[in-house]
Amino acid sequence: xxxxxxxxxxxERAGHALRDTFLQEALTIATTKFIGLRREAFxxxxxGEALRDRAREIKEAxxxxxxxxxxxxxxxxxxxxxxxxxxxxxxxARRIVLDIARRAGARMAVKSKSMATEExxxxxxxxxxxxxxxxxxxxxxxxxxxHERPSHIIAPAIHKTKGQVAELFxxxxxxxxxxxxxxxxxxxxxxxxxxxxxxxxxxxGANFGVAETGTIVLVTNxxxxxxxxxxxxxxxxxMGVEKVIPSMSDLAVFLAILAKSATGQKLSxxxxxxxxxxxxxxxxxxxxxxxxxxxxxxxxxxxxxxREALACLRCGACLNVCPVxxxxxxxxxxxxxxxPIGILLTAMxxxxxxxxDLAHASSLCGACADACPVRIDIPKMLIELRRDVIERRIAPxxxxxxxxxxxxxxxxxxxxWTAARFGxxxxxxLTRGGVIRRVPLFFGDWTRTRDLPPIAARTxxxxxxxxxxxxxx
Amino acid sequence: MxxxxxxxxxRAEMGRAEGRAPTQPSARPASPRARLxxxxxxxxxxxxxxxxxxxxxxxxxxxxxxxxxxAGDVPETIAGIARERGMQRVVTWHADALGLxxxxxxxxxxxxxxxxxxxxxxxxxRGRRRAVAxxxxxxxxGVDLAVAETGTLVVVSGxxRPRSASLLPGCHVAVFDRETLVESxxxxxxxxxxxxxxxxxxxxGASINFITGPSRTADIELTLTRGVHGPREVHAVxxxxxxxxxxx
Numbered sequence: 156x157x158x159x160x161x162x163x164x165x166x167e168r169a170g171h172a173l174r175d176t177f178l179q180e181a182l183t184i185a186t187t188k189f190i191g192l193r194r195e196a197f198x199x200x201x202x203g204e205a206l207r208d209r210a211r212e213i214k215e216a217x218x219x220x221x222x223x224x225x226x227x228x229x230x231x232x233x234x235x236x237x238x239x240x241x242x243x244x245x246x247x248a249r250r251i252v253l254d255i256a257r258r259a260g261a262r263m264a265v266k267s268k269s270m271a272t273e274e275x276x277x278x279x280x281x282x283x284x285x286x287x288x289x290x291x292x293x294x295x296x297x298x299x300x301x302h303e304r305p306s307h308i309i310a311p312a313i314h315k316t317k318g319q320v321a322e323l324f325x326x327x328x329x330x331x332x333x334x335x336x337x338x339x340x341x342x343x344x345x346x347x348x349x350x351x352x353x354x355x356x357x358x359x360g361a362n363f364g365v366a367e368t369g370t371i372v373l374v375t376n377x378x379x380x381x382x383x384x385x386x387x388x389x390x391x392x393x394m395g396v397e398k399v400i401p402s403m404s405d406l407a408v409f410l411a412i413l414a415k416s417a418t419g420q421k422l423s424x425x426x427x428x429x430x431x432x433x434x435x436x437x438x439x440x441x442x443x444x445x446x447x448x449x450x451x452x453x454x455x456x457x458x459x460x461x462r463e464a465l466a467c468l469r470c471g472a473c474l475n476v477c478p479v480x481x482x483x484x485x486x487x488x489x490x491x492x493x494x495p496i497g498i499l500l501t502a503m504x505x506x507x508x509x510x511x512d513l514a515h516a517s518s519l520c521g522a523c524a525d526a527c528p529v530r531i532d533i534p535k536m537l538i539e540l541r542r543d544v545i546e547r548r549i550a551p552x553x554x555x556x557x558x559x560x561x562x563x564x565x566x567x568x569x570x571x572w573t574a575a576r577f578g579x580x581x582x583x584x585l586t587r588g589g590v591i592r593r594v595p596l597f598f599g600d601w602t603r604t605r606d607l608p609p610i611a612a613r614t615x616x617x618x619x620x621x622x623x624x625x626x627x628x
Numbered sequence: 629m630x631x632x633x634x635x636x637x638x639r640a641e642m643g644r645a646e647g648r649a650p651t652q653p654s655a656r657p658a659s660p661r662a663r664l665x666x667x668x669x670x671x672x673x674x675x676x677x678x679x680x681x682x683x684x685x686x687x688x689x690x691x692x693x694x695x696x697x698x699a700g701d702v703p704e705t706i707a708g709i710a711r712e713r714g715m716q717r718v719v720t721w722h723a724d725a726l727g728l729x730x731x732x733x734x735x736x737x738x739x740x741x742x743x744x745x746x747x748x749x750x751x752x753x754r755g756r757r758r759a760v761a762x763x764x765x766x767x768x769x770g771v772d773l774a775v776a777e778t779g780t781l782v783v784v785s786g787x788x789r790p791r792s793a794s795l796l797p798g799c800h801v802a803v804f805d806r807e808t809l810v811e812s813x814x815x816x817x818x819x820x821x822x823x824x825x826x827x828x829x830x831x832x833g834a835s836i837n838f839i840t841g842p843s844r845t846a847d848i849e850l851t852l853t854r855g856v857h858g859p860r861e862v863h864a865v866x867x868x869x870x871x872x873x874x875x876x
Contacts, residue, residue, distance in 0.1 A: 156654045166834065185850055212651040218646060229631065237835070241634040275809070293856055294847035310847060317849050325695035336851035344856055351857075352762060367656075368824040378843040378858025385650060385791045396638070403824060407817025408839075418846075421685065421778040422813075425858065428820070435748045436787025437833040438757050454637055458644035531649035 166511040168487040173238045178314050179390040183315050192419025193472060193526070200421075207409050209584045211529040214466035217397075218457065224366040224399045225349025225448065231369025235431030237444040245275035245451050245504075252277060252391055253360065256286045259358035259389045265347075267380040268292035268371065270308060270469055271393045271449055274491045274504060288358075289350045291379040294341055300327045306485030306493070308471040309417050314484060341364040347379070357383035357441065361394035363409060364446070364470070370445065371429045372547050374413065375422075384429050392429070395449050397465040404610070408470065417526040419469040452504045460539045464499040466529045473523035473533060474573045475532055479516050488513060492502045495523035502540055511549045513538040583607075631763030646778075667815060668807070675806040677708075678776040679866065682809060686864060690840030690854065694865045704789030705865050706768060706801050709846035710739055715765035715799065722746040722788025725831075726803060727871035744786030746831070758792060770873050771804035771864070772836075773819055777812045780840045781864060784823070785833030794839060800859040805870040816822045839841035 164172075172178055197203040217224055229239045242248035256264065264286050265331060278299070280287040290299040294311035298429040300323050305311030312320070321334035330342050336609070355391065359380060363372040373380040373390045384390050400406060412509065414420040433440025456462050474480045474494030485493035490509070495517055501509045514537060523533040544550050564571050585591045591607040593599060615623075648753070671678065683693050692706050700790040710718065718741040723729035731743035742760055759766070769789070774783035781802050785791045794800045810816055816838075823836070843858030854860045 157767075181849075186739070188850060198850040209654070213653045214652045215648070216651040219642075219650065220860045221642060222635050225635065225638065239631070241631060243629050243634070284708075292847070293845045297847065310850070312847055314701040315848075316853075320848055336848040336853050340845060340856055347857065350761070352758070368820075370824075377845050377856035378842070379856070381791065381795050381835075381837060382857055385795070387784040402656050403820035404656050404817045406820065408654060412811045421689075422775075422838060422840045423781055424689075424840050424842070424844055425838075428838075430836070432832050432834060435747065436788070436831060437785055438744060438749070438754050438790040439792055440785070440834050448634070450634070450637075454641050454843065455636070457641040462645065533718075581816070607821045620714040626805055 159444075162458055165489065165507075165516065168489060169483045169516075170356050173484040177316060178484055179482075181316075182481055185307070186308060189418065191477040193416055193475070196415035196419040196420075196421065200411075202417065203412065206408055207530060209408050209527050210412055211466060213400060213408060213574070214529055214580045217400055218462070218465060220397070221396065221457065224401055227401075228364050228365035228369060228399050229448075231367070232431060232444075233369075234367055235444075237369070237446055240445060240447045242447055243450045248275045248393060248447055248449050249277055249280040251447050252393065253280060253286075254279065255286050255389065255391055256284065256356055259355055259391065259443070261286050261354075263287045263289060263350065263354045264358050264381050265289050265350050265354040265358040265379075265387060266295075267375060267383040268295050268311070269358070269393060270491065271395055272358060273305065273316050275393070275449070277370050277393070279491065286356070287486050289347070289354065291351070291377075291383060292375070292378060293340060296343055296347065297323065300324075304486065304491075306312070307474060308469055308492070308494070310471075316484070319520040327457060334368035334581065350383040351386050354387045355389065357390045359383055359390070359392050361392045361398050362413070363402075363406060363444075364394050364399045365406055365428075365580050366399050366404060369431065372401075372406060372585040373427045373429065374410075374423045375426070375427070376418075376424045378425055381425055382533045384427060384576065385439045388441055388444070390429070390432075391447060391449065393447045393449055395453055397453055412528045413468055413470055416468070416472040416526070418535045440472070452506075454481075456503050460543070461499050461530050461536055463536060464496065464503060464533075466497050466531055467500070467526060470528060472526040473527060476522040476526045478518055478520060478522070483516075484523045488516070495537070498526075498538070499533065499536050506547050507540060507543050507547060510540060511544045511551075565621050574612055574613070575614055579612070582609050583601040585604065630804075631782065635677075644674050646766055653726055654751045654788065654817075657818060657821055660818060661827040663818060664822040667810070668819060671810055671815075671821065672806065674811070676807050678809040678872070679806065680810055681776035681811070682742070682774055682779060683777065685692075686841070687779070689779050690844075690862070691779060692861065692863045694863060696865060697868050699728045702728060702867060702871075703730055703737065706730065706766070707734060707739060707759055709739040709799065709801060709863055710734075713765070713799065716740055717760075717779050718742070718766045718768060719761045719764040719790070719793050719797065720744070720768035721770055721790070721793060722723065725786070725873055726768070726874035728803075730768050739757060744788050744790045744793070757790070761790065761792035761796045761841050764797040766801060767795070767797040767859070769794045770871070771802045771808050772803050773810060774808045774864075775810055775813060775838070778840055780816075780838050781815035781840050781862070782836065785835040787831040787833070789831075791835055791837070793833060794837065795858050798859055799861045799863070800839075800842075801863045801865060803865045803867060803871055805867045807870060844862050856864045
């Protein structure tokens with residue numbers, strides 16, 4: 156059942172996805188639905204466009220004084236009795252969380268959906284240290300039982316049928332049932348309710364960290380975020396440093412656009428503001444609260460080419476509109492973050508080498524930039540990444556040679572003209588009905604899934620010269 | 629890594645990123661509490677419009693609104709909800725936090741109702757209380773803020789205000805009045821500023837929750853399903869003559 160991962164090239168991973176007929180149908184239905192819901196939500200919200208601009212300005216203002224806002228956040232979290240930890244790498248972040256788990260004597264950790272903990276591969280580390288991690292978002296729970304990875308930022312199990320989920324529950328939980336989402340959800344509720352009450356450790360990410368108040372903000376629909384932050388004795392939140400925002404006034408701006416962009420809801424069902432550990436008089440709430448501030452490649456982009464990507468809210472809107480994501484789904488990308496923004500975040504986390512193929516998994520159509528609630532210019536950064544991939548000479552060599560030769564050709568008119576004439580002769584045996592369907596040797600990759608337009612009988616320059624001669628205006 | 633080294637790295641990278649057009653975060657009110665008083669006065673003149681919008685949005689997200697005249701009518705409404713569903717066990721906020729003693733009134737109506745204490749209790753008692761909440765069918769809470777634009781109920785945790793009452797039972801009933809109504813998320817932002825202005829009152833807990841309808845998921849084939857982890861049903865009881873809980 157496991158999807159192809161990084162040991163196979165992107166082309167094969169994508170091919171695998173394209174041949175999966177259920178996945179194709181599921182992706183089309185889901186992404187189309189999300190696009191429609193998002194459009195409706197903004198259509199009846201006249202302030203939306205202005206708030207998107209404001210949100211982006213707030214993100215930029217925060218990055219310009221990131222040290223200041225992080226210091227405010229740290230001071231305020233500590234002022235409420237919370238502990239703050241600093242992780243430069245994924246490894247360091249894992250060790251911090253494991254250390255907290257060990258001190259708490261935790262045997263089980265319940266988790267609310269968090270891309271940051273996916274990114275640092277925390278579950279494997281917890282399991283290896285004898286702490287059972289339990290994903291509690293229904294979609295995440297399903298893929299954890301199936302030993303898979305999320306295929307969409309906000310709908311992680313988008314690739315599974317209800318039939319597959321029913322089989323999975325029968326196999327893993329010993330609960331035979333009909334493939335009815337309502338019944339399956341009830342089973343998951345009962346299973347996970349026990350875990351919430353039993354777990355010693357709750358682990359979350361953070362949608363926002365409010366500097367002026369030391370508040371961690373979590374947005375969920377199921378209520379698992381509230382469980383995880385209220386029932387276990389210890390709560391750990393892992394937060395990328397770029398998630399800090401200055402104030403509650405800023406939070407109101409982000410809340411107004413986040414859910415609308417993700418699921419078309421005016422607001423997600425639960426927006427939970429966590430102000431540290433349980434206070435006297437409260438019946439619930441953790442005795443210990445820990446905030447892990449995560450760098451993992453983010454700080455290096457403050458002055459880097461991917462800086463804009465630090466404004467990302469992880470809403471998933473750019474995935475839904477991307478013609479490439481809509482065809483291949485999340486797994487084919489091979490890393491934690493899929494879709495257009497995922498390529499940039501992968502480069503940020505793992506270096507440009509990791510996206511030498513992925514940087515091209517975009518048609519640069521710009522739909523992602525239009526959909527992005529904070530208007531991140533994703534195509535511009537993808538082009539930059541492609542340039543970087545070429546300049547570092549990490550592109551495959553046939554591609555480097557071919558495009559190098561093409562570049563030289565374009566710079567020399569006589570050479571270009573001669574090549575065009577030769578090309579016209581050479582293409583003759585390959586052209587059928589005005590298109591080239593197949594070219595020989597490894598160039599054949601180009602025509603495997605598309606036609607190559609032949610070189611025109613007359614070049615533009617020749618036709619221009621003709622027009623001038625005719626004196627046509 | 630330690631704080632100083634971590635922040636020093638950030639400053640070094642920020643230094644390389646200088647020369648950008650400066651932008652500003654949101655303007656913050658100079659004295660949020662005073663600003664909130666002004667807002668409350670403005671809102672009190674428009675509460676009918678706010679309530680109409682709230683009702684529309686709350687029902688759109690699957691909430692059920694009830695209107696009663698007097699605080700004394702609330703227990704009968706709750707008992708009615710419980711009876712219709714064959715529910716027996718109820719947990720509620722403390723009478724002071726709610727503005728009325730629901731537990732006694734519900735017990736008199738034959739339900740098994742338990743109100744939260746409003747003082748610190750030991751770990752063993754907290755564990756027992758949690759088990760009661762987990763076994764309850766219905767949870768009764770107050771409301772600290774109702775946002776009309778989104779149909780959202782905001783509840784602040786604290787002494788006598790357990791988080792579990794709006795989370796663990798399958799059915800949540802929230803009691804509110806015109807005092808709590810604001811129109812927009814922007815206004816809610818101001819309220820949050822005011823709540824965090826200065827030292828919190830001693831009863832205030834560490835959790836604020838915006839609740840917009842019943843718990844939901846669409847994780848299996850995008851089929852909308854209610855009551856994943858939180859309540860399947862959310863009811864809001866609007867008390868026309870008001871309830872008077874202990875607030876700031």
